[in-house]
Structure formats: structure tokens, C-alpha cells
Amino acid sequence: MLVESPEHGAESADPTESAGSTGLLRIATAGSVDDGKSTLIGRLLHDAKAVFEDQLAAVAATSERRGASSTDLSLLTDGLRAEREQGITIDVAYRYFATPARTFIIADTPGHVQYTRNMVTGASTADVAMVLVDARKGLVEQSRRHALLASLLRVPHVVLCVNKMDLVGHSQAAFNEIREDFAEFAGLAGIGSVTAVPMSALHGDNVVEPGTAMPWYGGPPLLRHLETLRVPPPGGPGSAARLPVQYVLRPAGSGHRRYAGSIAAGSLQPGDAVIVLPSGRTGRIAEVHGPDGPVGRARAPFAVAVTLDDQLDVSRGDMICSAAHPPHLGQDIDATVCWMTARHPLRPGATYLLKHTTRTVRARVAEVVHRLDVGTGRPEPDAGELALNEIGRVRLRTSAPLMYDAYRDSRATGSFILIDEATGDTAGAAIIGVDGSVEAGPGESAEDSTREHT
Amino acid sequence: MTEAVTHVGMSARPSPREGADADPPPLPALLESEAIHIIREVAAEFENPVLLFSGGKDSIVMLHLALKAFAPCPLPFPVMHVDTGHNFPEVLEFRDRHVAATGVRLVVASVQESIDRGRVAEETGPRASRNRLQTTTLLDAIAEHRFDAVFGGARRDEEKARAKERVYSFRDEFGQWDPKNQRPELWNLYNGRHRSGEHIRVFPLSNWTELDIWRYIAAEGIDLPSLYYAHRRSVVARDGMLLALTRFLTLADGEAPFEETVRFRTIGDATCTGAVRSGAADARRVAAEIAATRITERGATRADDRVSEAGMEDRKREGYF
Structure with missing residues (x-):
């Protein structure tokens, strides 16, 4: 949610327009327990001014009651009683915020091995995985497991967040060692685009503001990097059309039956030659209806209902596909x-x-x-x-x-x-996978070279 | 063993609109399509869904999306109002007008009837509310009508326990939510398997924020109860909130009603829903106000969330909305 300070207000912008031109960014956190994932999210929300006064007051009161010397920002996302009792994250928490540049959904995922499935839930729809590593410990099995899962799920970007830099004296050598370790693993595991950022979520260095503790780091802080990442469009650019049929609408009167569903890949427009699978019957798209009526064309991932020029037998579970490029x-x-x-x-x-x-x-x-x-x-x-x-x-x-x-x-x-x-x-x-290739498996060369800001 | 591999063909296809495909899809359209996808999926896979309709803005938006999902056909399931009996009259009027205009079938589950039948006991005192009693009425109605999927308008940005909930939220035979043992939910593949007596709560607006809701209401021109816009009314200041003076509210010692220009950010039981001072008279102005606010929706207006840090989680475990 776009939250500006009252001085700036929102009068200048059209309040009915969403913020940002680079589009929505879905982020999933990853990494081992105690690497500070919830603290980082809390810091990001807090420093981006996306925490409301009553939320901050509530976590400040809880922190004080527990005898903490400062506000524990991890309490902003650990929403379950059991999580606050144990100080761990059990299930994914989704948080929403926006900056003038972009809208974000953050899935704060658990670090414990036993809750890996909940991490996978958060990562399955993510555009970027933030893999946290404790600068004192370096890469541990869980950071590798999560990075591997992010790679298998083809999360397009990985940001290696080397956290708790304050506890290693902000050492550039410590950061470089972890970065190189990860680059080696990323190469083996087929992980593509990686950016590494040294930070301290506790103190806020390199999260939203650069801070002064690590002048040797020349890259942008985490938020700035997230604001500018480019995300491939859903379904892949130029993909062949796929419409899995969800529901068949039968308008009263003379209307043709409409096959409703969300376009899984590519786009559809009237006149397109299509094949209905598994029956293999072919025809052409007659009409494409969006949520507000007929449209000239619709693309993934939007919900539509289409009619065909011929009355074919089509039901839920069938797929309407590009005739030229079937699955x-x-x-x-x-x-x-x-x-x-x-x-x-x-x-x-x-x-x-x-x-x-x-x-x-x-x-x-x-x-x-x-x-x-x-x-x-x-x-x-x-x-x-x-x-x-x-x-x-x-x-x-x-x-x-x-x-x-x-x-x-x-x-x-x-x-x-x-x-x-x-x-x-x-x-x-x-x-x-198809043709015997395993997704992003070992030995498969990474498409993008590993990139670091130093 | 027929393995008919037809063709591998996802290579780039020249398109005159290639440029448009590279543009990021607009957020309101993405949220709308996601909700429609969820609603259609439930209608296809469940035998007896129902959509919870309180007359509040989120359930009005949800119904608007559901009608779009099946247009031009009628809604293939009924809507249900869990009626606390402590309604703002404007909301009941709106409900009946809206039901008549859209032609949907309305089921009313009454908290008063649950009290009369001895299923629940009325709270007493100045802070008495029927909010918590609704859970029993809701679960009884789900059992009575054998609903197997129940659409709710809850959003993850509302509250920290809700931030943890899946789009498809499994409920056991007692209607309970087990937040430590939720089903993994990947991509847009929703698992609605359940046994007889169990049900799934479905939240199509999970990824919407309060601001997204208001932007959508403004863009779509959706009609809302007048309470959502600035108006003069008698209020009582209590616990840092402005409660409407209604016949359901018992004044505590020293409380004096006064007139104020207010609007409601949420609408629930009249005894626990607070108003905020506001001059916003239409949806665009409300959206501008929400974009600049520093207080959360529930923090500003809901006494029921102030019970404890885990107030919402505890109520949700019992089967609350």
C-alpha cells in the first residue's frame, strides 16, 4: 500500500492510479532460521514508511514488555501466537507495500527445515528470492536448499542478502568470501541472475538507506535494487496460447457457449486458429470476453471467456491451445x-x-x-x-x-x-521437464552471469 | 501405452503487439483476474458454495467480481448474511436493494435466533457485542445448508493473523482453522479436497489492500452504503474511537454524545465498529484519504481487535470469518 507522509500527501497523484511503472514485484524471502528474515522485512517496511503508527505502537509495546532495549521489527510479520512465543516464523506471511516507483508483495517465509513446504508456497509465484545469510556463519545447508528451490521454481532473480554485517566488523573480506561461495554453488545448481548486497537489517545499513558503515560497497541499497529489477512478463514473451477451461457458461437464449478460464500463456484474439485438447478438434476463436465485455485481444494471466466458431464439445479440464504450437x-x-x-x-x-x-x-x-x-x-x-x-x-x-x-x-x-x-x-x-532435461539441473549453464555490486 | 507427443513449440512468434506483451500488466486488472479465477475454480469444483455478504465494502466488491465471473449467466450460488441484529439501518436497506437489483438468492443466518434457541448467550454491560457470537451462527448455518465452500471478503493486509492465511483455508468438522498446519498452496493450483462435514473458506481478495479496494470501487463506480462517505452523526468517544450512537449502544458513566462529520472505514456490528473524522464524500476522495493515512483500517475502527494481540487469531481458530 502506498503510504506517504502527511506533509507530502497524495493530492498531487491521482489516487485511483496504482503506483509505479515497473509493475508489481513479488518477493519471497529465503534462508536459515535466525538469519534475520523477519527483521529484514520489518526494517524494509519501517524505513520505506510502510508501517502504520498503530502497528508500530503495538510491536513497540510488546518489545518493551519483553525487556528488549529497542523495537523488535520482526514482530511486524510474525503474526501467529506460536510464532511470537517461539520467536520463529512457521508459515508464510504476506505483506503489501508500495514506493513511488513500484508495488511490492513480500512473502516472508520460514527458515526451519520442517517448514520448507511453506517456503515453497511463498516462492512458487515469486519474481525475486531474497536469500539471507548470516555474515558470521556463511552459507549453511538451508540457504543452499532454499536457493536450489528458488532455482528449480525458476524465480527469475536471486538477491543474496549478507546480513548482520555489523557483527563481522563490516568486513569486506567476509562479504567477498560468502559472495564467492554462493557464486560457486549458483554455478553448480544452475542459478541465474544473482546480486549480492552486504547489510545490517538490525541497524538499517543498505536496506533502504546506504548508511555509512560500509563505504567499500558501491552498489545500491536493497530497496533501490528491488525497485529497478525487470520482471519477465507472465507466460513468457511470445509464448503460444494456452487456455485451460475452468467453467462452461451457457447464456440463456441463442448465445454460444462460453469457455471461461485464465490464459496460462500467450494471448488470444478473434480469428485465432486453435486446437482443443485432448480431443484434437480444431476451430477458430470467435469472441474473447474480458471481465467488462468483448475485447480485441487478451493475454496471460488474465481471466477471459471465449466462444468458438464451431459448436465443439468442450468441458472443464480441456485446454484451448494455439493450433500452430500445441503443447x-x-x-x-x-x-x-x-x-x-x-x-x-x-x-x-x-x-x-x-x-x-x-x-x-x-x-x-x-x-x-x-x-x-x-x-x-x-x-x-x-x-x-x-x-x-x-x-x-x-x-x-x-x-x-x-x-x-x-x-x-x-x-x-x-x-x-x-x-x-x-x-x-x-x-x-x-x-x-521435457526431453530428459531436468529443470535448472546440475551442469546446465546459467543463462545470466553472476553479478555482484562491489 | 500411447504416448502421443505432438510438438514442442514455445519459440518466439512474431506478433504485432509484441511491445504490449512486454509491458507489466496493470495491478487492478491483475487483482480482478486473480479473484475471478478463484471464484470460477470454486464454482467448478464444489457442490454447494456460498458467498458471505455483510453489506460491507469488501463483500460488495467480492459479489461484484463474482457476478462478472459468470456474466451473462446468473450467479451459480447464493449469498449469506450473518445478521447480528445490531445493524446500521442503512446497511440493511442497502442489502435488500442490492439483492433485488442483482437478482442473487439471499440466505440470512440470524444471531438473534441463535440466542433465542439457547445456542449462545448475550454478552452484557456497556462493551457487550454480538461480534463473537456470530461464529456459532455462521457454523450452524454452514452445517444446516451443507455449504462446502464459503467465500469471505477478508484481506491479508487487514490483520497479522489474516496475513498468514491461504486463499483456500481448510476447516475441520468443528469449523476450526489450524494455522500451524496449513496446506501448501503453490502457483494458482488450489486444493479443495475435504470430507463430508468439513469445509473450505475461500478468500478471493487475499492480495488486495484497502487502497486497492477503494481504487477499484472508484474505477468501477460500485455503489456502497452511505455510511462509507462523510456525513453528520451523533457519536461517543470510547477507547480512542468514535462509536455511533445507536439504540444498541449502552452509554458508560461520563460518556456524552456529540455531533461530528465522520465516515466508516469498516462496517460490522454497530456496537464495535468505530467511525473516523472525514470529509471524504466520494470514492476518489476516500482513496486519496486512505493513501495518506498513518493508521490501519482495523486499528482505527475495530474494538474487537483490541481484545488482545492474538484476538483475531483466536477468533479465527474458532471458525470466525
Whole structure:
């Protein structure tokens, strides 16, 4: 939310316009417990003047009651009773703020290994992952695990936040060592664009303001960097059209049936030649209706309802696709899975419900191909099974065909979840690879070179 | 074993509107589409959804989005008002007018009936409120009508426990929320699996802020109860808030009503919803006021959140909105 100081007010700007021209930025935090993620978010919100007076008064009162000498800014996001009692983050908290340059959604995710699945929840829709590292400890297993997950989920940018620099005497050498460590790991794990920033969330150095403690650092503070990051458009530029059908509308009278859904990739306009899968029937788009009526064209990720020039048999779970560039169609799926239930491990032979776009089918685990070593990003063959929070490559056989793309080409048609039928729990999250390539797997060269501000 | 791989083709396709695709999508349109996606998904996957409609701005926006999601067809589920009996008359009038204009089916669940049947006991004293009693009425109505999905207009920016909640929030057979054990929720893949007697609360406005709501109301020209805009009224100052003088409010010793130009930032039970001093007479002016405010919506106006630091979390665990 745009919150300006009363002196500046909002009279000059049109209050009905959203702030910023660089668009929305979705951020997920990552890193180990006690690296200061919640404190950093609190500092960012506070110094960007996005904390309301009553919120600040409430956390100041709590801090004082606990005998703290200064206001504990982590209390701004740790919203559950159990979190405040234990001083840890258990589940994702979403925070919203805006600067004159941009609107932000921050998912503050937990650092504990047992809550990794909640970190994955926050990272799945993120444009940037802020990986926090305690300058005294350097990279630990959880920072590597989170960076690897961010890479697998193809979060486009990673910011390595080397925090608690005040506790290592603001040493440039300490910062460089961690930065180089991470660059080596990023290369192994196929992590793309990385920027490193030395900071102290507690004191506010290099969060919103540069501060004076680290004159050797020549880059912008964290917020400035986040304000200027460029985000690839959803669905990928120039992607082929994909419309998973969610719901069929049957207008009373003579109107054609409308196929409602959100465009997963590409764009649609009247006259486009399309193929409806899995039936394989072809036709043309007759009309595209947006939320306010007919439009000339609509693109991902917007919600639409389309009519076709022919009365084809189309129902929920079908996909209306570019006829020239249809997706893969098949029942044998090769995917990288993050396992998220403690109830039992993922093993060959087990069956689950699989939800992919608007289509839910049954899936049997054919093979666990390997498990990724989260410390190195390297595969360990002959894993046999995946336990809670483990990541690995799995082959599945589905009860009906899926229409899918590689996750690297299209997040929305390249991802699915596995649901435990007995409990209803979401047991796993998966991203689809094609042609034997594992998403961002080891050995795959990073597209962007690692970049640091020094 | 038919593995029919058709074609791998996501290569760049020349488009006359390539430039437009590179532009970031505007935030209001993104939020609108996200909400419509969620609402359609629920209508497709659940047997018996219901949309909670209080006559407050968030539920009015949510209903507006739901009508858009299914246009030109009618709304495929009813709306439900949990009626505390302590309503502002303007809100009840608005509710009935709005229901008639939109043609939706209205279910009313009455807190007064829950009291009369002995399901809950009325609080007493000057700070008595029916706010907490609503939970029982709501859960009874969900069971009675066998609703399996319940749309709520809650937003994550409202309150710190709400900031933790999923879009699809699972409720057990007692209607309870277990915040330490929520289902992971990735991308826009929502898991609505539940057993008979359990239900899912669905929050299509999760990612909207108070300012987003007002900008949308202004842009769409959405009609709201008059209470949301500046008007003169008799109020009582209590706990740093201005409470409306209504027949439901019991004055404490030394409290003296006075006239003030106010508007309401939230509308709930008349006994625990405060007004703020304001001259904002239309949605654009309210949006400008919200953009400059230094106090949160609930902090300024809701006595129910001042019970304790975990007031909202505790009520939500019990099954509150």
C-alpha cells in the first residue's frame, strides 16, 4: 500500500492510479532460521514508511514488555501466537507495500527445515528470492536448499542478502568470501541472475538507506535494487496460447457457449486458429470476453471467456491451445518433485490425485529416478524414495493424458500438485521437464552471469 | 501405452503487439483476474458454495467480481448474511436493494435466533457485542445448508493473523482453522479436497489492500452504503474511537454524545465498529484519504481487535470469518 507522509500527501497523484511503472514485484524471502528474515522485512517496511503508527505502537509495546532495549521489527510479520512465543516464523506471511516507483508483495517465509513446504508456497509465484545469510556463519545447508528451490521454481532473480554485517566488523573480506561461495554453488545448481548486497537489517545499513558503515560497497541499497529489477512478463514473451477451461457458461437464449478460464500463456484474439485438447478438434476463436465485455485481444494471466466458431464439445479440464504450437500431450510425465508430507515418503507404486491446470487425474509413481543433494545440487541415483522436504526427479503414469509444457517455458502449464487421497493433503509440488532435461539441473549453464555490486 | 507427443513449440512468434506483451500488466486488472479465477475454480469444483455478504465494502466488491465471473449467466450460488441484529439501518436497506437489483438468492443466518434457541448467550454491560457470537451462527448455518465452500471478503493486509492465511483455508468438522498446519498452496493450483462435514473458506481478495479496494470501487463506480462517505452523526468517544450512537449502544458513566462529520472505514456490528473524522464524500476522495493515512483500517475502527494481540487469531481458530 502506498503510504506517504502527511506533509507530502497524495493530492498531487491521482489516487485511483496504482503506483509505479515497473509493475508489481513479488518477493519471497529465503534462508536459515535466525538469519534475520523477519527483521529484514520489518526494517524494509519501517524505513520505506510502510508501517502504520498503530502497528508500530503495538510491536513497540510488546518489545518493551519483553525487556528488549529497542523495537523488535520482526514482530511486524510474525503474526501467529506460536510464532511470537517461539520467536520463529512457521508459515508464510504476506505483506503489501508500495514506493513511488513500484508495488511490492513480500512473502516472508520460514527458515526451519520442517517448514520448507511453506517456503515453497511463498516462492512458487515469486519474481525475486531474497536469500539471507548470516555474515558470521556463511552459507549453511538451508540457504543452499532454499536457493536450489528458488532455482528449480525458476524465480527469475536471486538477491543474496549478507546480513548482520555489523557483527563481522563490516568486513569486506567476509562479504567477498560468502559472495564467492554462493557464486560457486549458483554455478553448480544452475542459478541465474544473482546480486549480492552486504547489510545490517538490525541497524538499517543498505536496506533502504546506504548508511555509512560500509563505504567499500558501491552498489545500491536493497530497496533501490528491488525497485529497478525487470520482471519477465507472465507466460513468457511470445509464448503460444494456452487456455485451460475452468467453467462452461451457457447464456440463456441463442448465445454460444462460453469457455471461461485464465490464459496460462500467450494471448488470444478473434480469428485465432486453435486446437482443443485432448480431443484434437480444431476451430477458430470467435469472441474473447474480458471481465467488462468483448475485447480485441487478451493475454496471460488474465481471466477471459471465449466462444468458438464451431459448436465443439468442450468441458472443464480441456485446454484451448494455439493450433500452430500445441503443447505436449501424454500420460508418462517426467517431473522434479518437492515432497511435502511427513505421513509417508514418495515411493514407486503409490497413487495420488494429480491437479494440473484445471484438470485432476490419478497418477501412479513409476520410478524415483534420483534425489537431489541439496548441499551441492547434484543428483544421487538409486534414491528409491523421497522423504519430507526432499527433492528429486520422478516418473509418473497418469490415468488420462495431460496437456503440458516444460516449466521453464510456461509456469502455469508446466506445474502440478500431488494430493493424498486419504487425507486430502497437498503431498507434493512438481515441475515438468521435457526431453530428459531436468529443470535448472546440475551442469546446465546459467543463462545470466553472476553479478555482484562491489 | 500411447504416448502421443505432438510438438514442442514455445519459440518466439512474431506478433504485432509484441511491445504490449512486454509491458507489466496493470495491478487492478491483475487483482480482478486473480479473484475471478478463484471464484470460477470454486464454482467448478464444489457442490454447494456460498458467498458471505455483510453489506460491507469488501463483500460488495467480492459479489461484484463474482457476478462478472459468470456474466451473462446468473450467479451459480447464493449469498449469506450473518445478521447480528445490531445493524446500521442503512446497511440493511442497502442489502435488500442490492439483492433485488442483482437478482442473487439471499440466505440470512440470524444471531438473534441463535440466542433465542439457547445456542449462545448475550454478552452484557456497556462493551457487550454480538461480534463473537456470530461464529456459532455462521457454523450452524454452514452445517444446516451443507455449504462446502464459503467465500469471505477478508484481506491479508487487514490483520497479522489474516496475513498468514491461504486463499483456500481448510476447516475441520468443528469449523476450526489450524494455522500451524496449513496446506501448501503453490502457483494458482488450489486444493479443495475435504470430507463430508468439513469445509473450505475461500478468500478471493487475499492480495488486495484497502487502497486497492477503494481504487477499484472508484474505477468501477460500485455503489456502497452511505455510511462509507462523510456525513453528520451523533457519536461517543470510547477507547480512542468514535462509536455511533445507536439504540444498541449502552452509554458508560461520563460518556456524552456529540455531533461530528465522520465516515466508516469498516462496517460490522454497530456496537464495535468505530467511525473516523472525514470529509471524504466520494470514492476518489476516500482513496486519496486512505493513501495518506498513518493508521490501519482495523486499528482505527475495530474494538474487537483490541481484545488482545492474538484476538483475531483466536477468533479465527474458532471458525470466525
